[in-house]
Amino acid sequence: MNAREIHLAARPQGLPGPDAFRLAETEIPDPAPGQVLIRNLYMSLDPGMLLLIGAYPDIPMPPYEVGAPLHGDAIGEVVASGEPSVKEGSVVLHRLGWREYALADATQVRQVDPHAYPSVSTYLAFGLVAYAGLTAVAGLRPGETVFVSSAAGATGSMVGQLARLLGAGRVVGSAGTPEKVAHLTGRLGFDAAFDRHDGPIADRLREAAPGGVDVYFDNVGGEQLRAAIEVMNPHGRIALCGALARQSAGGEPDPGPGDPMRLIGKRLTLRGFTMSDHLDLAPEFGRRLRQWLADGSLVREETVIDGLENAPQALLDLVRGAYTGKVVVRLTR
Ligand SMILES: NC(=O)c1ccc[n+]([C@@H]2O[C@H](COP(=O)([O-])OP(=O)(O)OC[C@H]3O[C@@H](n4cnc5c(N)ncnc54)[C@H](OP(=O)(O)O)[C@@H]3O)[C@@H](O)[C@H]2O)c1
Structure with missing residues (x-):
């Protein structure tokens, strides 16, 4: 029996088009000792994948190889095992999406x-990134004002809801359409939200957070980061999680946070982090997440795309703002 995978067909300049991807068929292999064969159930789509498709010398991860399958977070069922500690039928998380x-x-x-x-x-949702960014990275304290950019996205929709559950006094988000803004202040319970296309971002943020911002969870960089720095309160903390401005511009460099005098004057902390730095928080977060989902205090936001063949277009649509919440691809046929 054959299985399908998506290869990088060619390395594009800037944002890829559909011709950067190729659907390939391969034989299903048998696992050698120490290996497992996994039938993938779902894979994650992450805008960060766009930077691995292009050719950017300053990205801190190796790019995808032309002619080889792409990779990323996935969850699947072990269907054959060459390792006694991982039984057939086990469900496993791994990086071979x-x-x-x-x-x-x-x-x-x-x-x-x-x-x-x-x-x-649910294991593919970016909840742990959101939790770690708010707690271990930004040190959110009860009563503080939190701002998150790309707030209707996978990470942002968790950040806003978790900030509230962790005791934030005011939760503010930005998004790309009036419908998403209404969704933030409606279903997701944000106190205020604004459209990032709606005039100077610093002005909109000041209106949404009249008492200033204590914690900024940055999914975007660019103008939103510079605007947040303007509106941050003294001793504010910025958790640098993502680079959507750069990812959606096909990798064009981002001019960064701007004048350092403002950072110094306000004693701000800007701290980059990745989820892999904080895997120790996974058991604690998993327990709390199950409780919040069970008692209805957290909304799970997910879009499911069916079929591997639709994954490349869905990745391109994702960064163009077509979806809300976490986007996963169902891989079973
Ligand atoms: N550090 C880590 O370990 C880690 C882990 C996971 C993700 N990340 C990064 O965190 C960021 C968010 O990831 P995600 O999966 O949650 O993505 P996401 O927010 O779901 O990304 C899709 C959204 O990006 C927004 N967007 C596109 N271009 C934009 C721009 N120029 N300015 C502002 N927003 C733009 C669009 O929302 P609107 O229509 O609302 O603008 C779109 O719906 C990504 O950069 C990702 O690579 C980092």
Whole structure:
């Protein structure tokens, strides 16, 4: 039997088009000792993948290889195992997305409880990034004002809701359409939100956060980062999570946070982080997430795209703002 995977067909300049991707068929291999064969159930789409498709010398991860499958977070079921500690039928998280079947070294997979959430795709949501950014990175304190950019996206929709649950006094978000803004202040319970296309961002942010911002969770960089710095309160903390401005501009460099005098004068902290720095928080976060989902205090925002063949277009649509919440691709046929 054959399985399908998506290869990088060619390295584009700037944002890729559909011809950067190629749907390839491969034979399903048998696992060698120490390996597992995984039938992938869902894979994650992340705008960060766009920077691995293009050719950018200053990206801190190796780019995807032309002619080879792309990769990224995925969850699947072990269908054959060459490693006694990972039984057939186990559900595992791993990094070999963009393919229907993955052959992985058993040390590269993490077994998870398939019954912990209503759908195993929940493991692909960026909740841990949001939780770690607010707690370990920004040190959110009760009563503080939190601003998050791309607030209707995968990470942002978790940040806003978690900030509230962690005791923030005011939660403010930015998004790209009036419908998303209404969604933030409606279903997701933000106190205020604004459209990033609606005039100078610093002015909109001052209106939305009249008492200033204590914690900025930055998914974007660019003008939103500079605007947040203008509106931050003294001793404010900025958790640098993402670079959507750069990712959506096909990798064009971002001029960065601007005049350092403002950072110094306000004693601001800007701290970059990645989820992998904070995996120690996963058990604590998992427990709290299950509780918040069970008692209805957190809304799980997810868009499911069906079929590997639709994943490239969905990635392009994702960064153009077509979806809200986490976007995953269902890989089972
Ligand atoms: N540090 C880490 O470990 C880590 C982990 C996960 C993700 N990330 C990064 O965090 C960021 C958010 O990830 P995500 O998966 O949650 O993505 P996301 O927010 O769901 O991304 C899609 C959204 O990006 C927004 N967008 C596109 N271009 C933009 C621009 N120029 N300015 C502002 N917003 C723009 C659009 O929203 P609007 O229509 O609302 O503008 C779109 O709906 C990404 O940069 C990702 O690579 C980092």
